Amino acid sequence: MKILVTGGTGYIGSHTVVELQSKGFEVIIVDNLSNSSAEIVDKIEKITGIRPVLEVFDLGDREKTADFFKRNSDIMGVIHFAAFKAVGESVEKPLMYYRNNLVSLMNILESMKETGVRNFVFSSSCTVYGQPDKLPVSEKAPIKTAESPYGNTKQISEEIIQDTIKTSDIHGIALRYFNPIGAHETALIGELPLGVPNNLVPFITQTAMGIRDQLKVFGDDYPTPDGTPIRDYIHVVDLAKAHVVAVNRMIQDKMKKAFEVFNLGTGKGYSVLEVIRAFEKSSGRKLNYKIVGRREGDIIQVWADPSFSNKELGWKAEKGLDEMVASAWKWEQAYRTENS
Ligand code: UD1
Numbered sequence: 001m002k003i004l005v006t007g008g009t010g011y012i013g014s015h016t017v018v019e020l021q022s023k024g025f026e027v028i029i030v031d032n033l034s035n036s037s038a039e040i041v042d043k044i045e046k047i048t049g050i051r052p053v054l055e056v057f058d059l060g061d062r063e064k065t066a067d068f069f070k071r072n073s074d075i076m077g078v079i080h081f082a083a084f085k086a087v088g089e090s091v092e093k094p095l096m097y098y099r100n101n102l103v104s105l106m107n108i109l110e111s112m113k114e115t116g117v118r119n120f121v122f123s124s125s126c127t128v129y130g131q132p133d134k135l136p137v138s139e140k141a142p143i144k145t146a147e148s149p150y151g152n153t154k155q156i157s158e159e160i161i162q163d164t165i166k167t168s169d170i171h172g173i174a175l176r177y178f179n180p181i182g183a184h185e186t187a188l189i190g191e192l193p194l195g196v197p198n199n200l201v202p203f204i205t206q207t208a209m210g211i212r213d214q215l216k217v218f219g220d221d222y223p224t225p226d227g228t229p230i231r232d233y234i235h236v237v238d239l240a241k242a243h244v245v246a247v248n249r250m251i252q253d254k255m256k257k258a259f260e261v262f263n264l265g266t267g268k269g270y271s272v273l274e275v276i277r278a279f280e281k282s283s284g285r286k287l288n289y290k291i292v293g294r295r296e297g298d299i300i301q302v303w304a305d306p307s308f309s310n311k312e313l314g315w316k317a318e319k320g321l322d323e324m325v326a327s328a329w330k331w332e333q334a335y336r337t338e339n340s
Contacts, residue, residue: 002026002074003247006059006108007081008052009036011191012123012180015240016079018047018189023244027052028075030059030068031082035194043188059104069111077119077247080108083153086198087127087297090150101153102160109164116169119250121243122161124174126232126265126302127151135269136305139176139261147297158261165258172258173246178232178265178304180239182324183331190331191236200275201233201325205332208285215287217272219294222301228272230301232265235319235327239264245315256312265304266317275325282326 003020007013008029014036017027021044029041029052038054045051057064059082069075083101084090090097105122112120128151129137130144146152161172181201183190196212197203207215220227242264249255270278276287310316 001076004028004075004078006030009040010081012236012239013081014040014044014189015184015236016243017044017052019240019244021048021050029054032058047186047188059107060100062107065107066111069115073115075117076251079121079243081123087148087150088198090148094149097149097153102156105157105160112170113168118169118171120170120172121246122172122174124158124176125154126176126178128155131299132302136267136303138305139263139308162259171250171255174261175242176263177239178234180236181233182235182327187331187334201328204279204287205328208283208287209332209336215289216292217289218298220291224271224301226271226273229298230269230271232269232303233321233324234264234266234317235324238317238319242315245313262309262313263304263306265306267304267306269301269303270321278321279325282322283329
């Protein structure tokens, strides 16, 4: 059972490849390595004992994408991670984001139609809900105007997928991730942002490692118990496992509709300061941080209602915050030791 994982050398992609292989799937990764490295394939092989195939090209290239699908029309499913994801950068370079995230999606869907590949899993985000009116947020919550071009690419992508499904045999599942953090227990793969991290947890672990001087906490004057924003952090391995469930659901014809949407979160929200405390407790280190002004575009609070995913998928996030931050820290240390 062959699965194409686009962006499979990236953070969530690599963890998903590991889970797919451990359930007996044969994985082909397509990645242009714009934000990852080919060595991840070695790490995956070390964990699973199986080396996934890696083809390096840009899915924005229509001919190369079409050629890939012609050579691999026996693919049972596509999990599409490959996309840009930095909110701030998307505000600076909107066209780069629209081109990269939307053209590659259209090339893949077009090639799937041409070659009869039917099953498509899409990496979406809770960002489509904006600041929800009701918490926890369920899949039925309205889609709000996107705060950034990045968020807009997720909304438009879901629409492109739905419109394509109406006129083809393609089935789609959009997985809306909350805040994925943490790393594989082996510490062989994890989150490795290029340059200065935008996201909270890699910034914390790099600060503790001495790579960054100080973490800036963006605002403590929000209407939350400790004044800092609240998010639903989910362990990347729990998230990866949900992709295997989604692929199986499609292959085994268990879908209720041709397009389905699932929230992937724990259902629990933690503030920025709670994440810092959890990190300090599990690492035994004091983190150097400072409260500064709010970051533009940040919402106050969001956490998932995962009950539909829990029931329909028979999937549940199992790992708690302590395990998430401990695994992120173990990975940061292992990576820096190996690369020092
Ligand atoms: C956002 C998007 C998410 C997207 C992700 C990609 C929302 C709700 N979420 O996550 O869909 O996939 O970006 O990058 O739109 N923080 C600090 N200091 C830092 C970094 C972060 O205080 O140096 C705080 C932020 O203000 C926020 C929390 O930590 O309150 C989490 O931030 P981050 O990890 O960047 O994720 P989101 O912005 O929630």
